Amino acid sequence: MTNITNITVRYSETDAMGVVHHAVYPVWFEIARTDYIKAIGVSYAEMEKGGVMLPVTSITVKYHLPARYDDELEVASRITRLTPARVEFAYSVTRKATGELLTEGTSAHAFVSAETFKPLNFKIAMPEFYEHVEKSCE
Numbered sequence: 366m367t368n369i370t371n372i373t374v375r376y377s378e379t380d381a382m383g384v385v386h387h388a389v390y391p392v393w394f395e396i397a398r399t400d401y402i403k404a405i406g407v408s409y410a411e412m413e414k415g416g417v418m419l420p421v422t423s424i425t426v427k428y429h430l431p432a433r434y435d436d437e438l439e440v441a442s443r444i445t446r447l448t449p450a451r452v453e454f455a456y457s458v459t460r461k462a463t464g465e466l467l468t469e470g471t472s473a474h475a476f477v478s479a480e481t482f483k484p485l486n487f488k489i490a491m492p493e494f495y496e497h498v499e500k501s502c503e
Contacts, residue, residue: 366501367443368404370397371461374436384431390468391424394456397442398472401454405501407494417490418482419452419474426470430460437461444502449488449495451475 372393380386402409412419432438439459446453451473458468476487488495 366401366405366503367441368397368401370400370440370442372396372438372440372458374432374434374438376434379434384433387426387428390426390428390458390470391472393438393440393458394424394442394454394470394472397440397456398454401442401444401501402498405497407497412491412494413479415491415494416479417485417487417494418477418479420477420482421472422451422475423473424470425472426468428468430465430467432458432460432467438467444498445471446473447499447502449476449486450484452498 374385378385378389399409409419437460439461441457441459442454444452445455453471453473456470456472457466459466476485476490477483478485
C-alpha cells in the first residue's frame with residue numbers, strides 16, 4: 366500500500382535561497398509515516414501506550430529538485446521491509462502541479478520496549494497491530 370500525505374510549504378520551512386531547507390524533508394517523512402500508520406488502522410499513540418516505540422535507526426534523503434514556498438506537495442509513503450524486529454519506509458516527494466519528483470528517501474526503525482528501549486518482537490508484543498501492518502505490505 367502507498368499512502369499520500371499532502372503538504373503545503375510554509376515560509377518558515379524555506380532558507381535564504383527561497384527553497385525548502387534540507388532538514389525539513391525528514392520532518393515531512395515523519396508526518397507521512399504517521400499518516401500511513403493511521404491509514405492502516407493502527408494508532409502510533411496506541412502502540413506507545415502499549416509499550417512499543419519505533420526509534421529511527423537510519424535515514425536517507427536524495428534531493429532532485431527544490432521545493433519552494435507555497436508549493437503544494439504530495440509525500441508518498443510505503444513500507445519496503447517488515448520483520449518482527451524492524452520496519453523500513455520509502456518516501457517520494459512530488460510537486461502536485463507538475464508531478465515532478467523533488468526528493469526521495471527512506472527511514473529504518475526498530476521495534477523497542479518503551480520501558481527498557483531494548484529491541485522486542487512486535488509480532489509477539491502486539492500481534493493484532495502487527496497483522497494490520499503486515500497486511501498493508503501486501
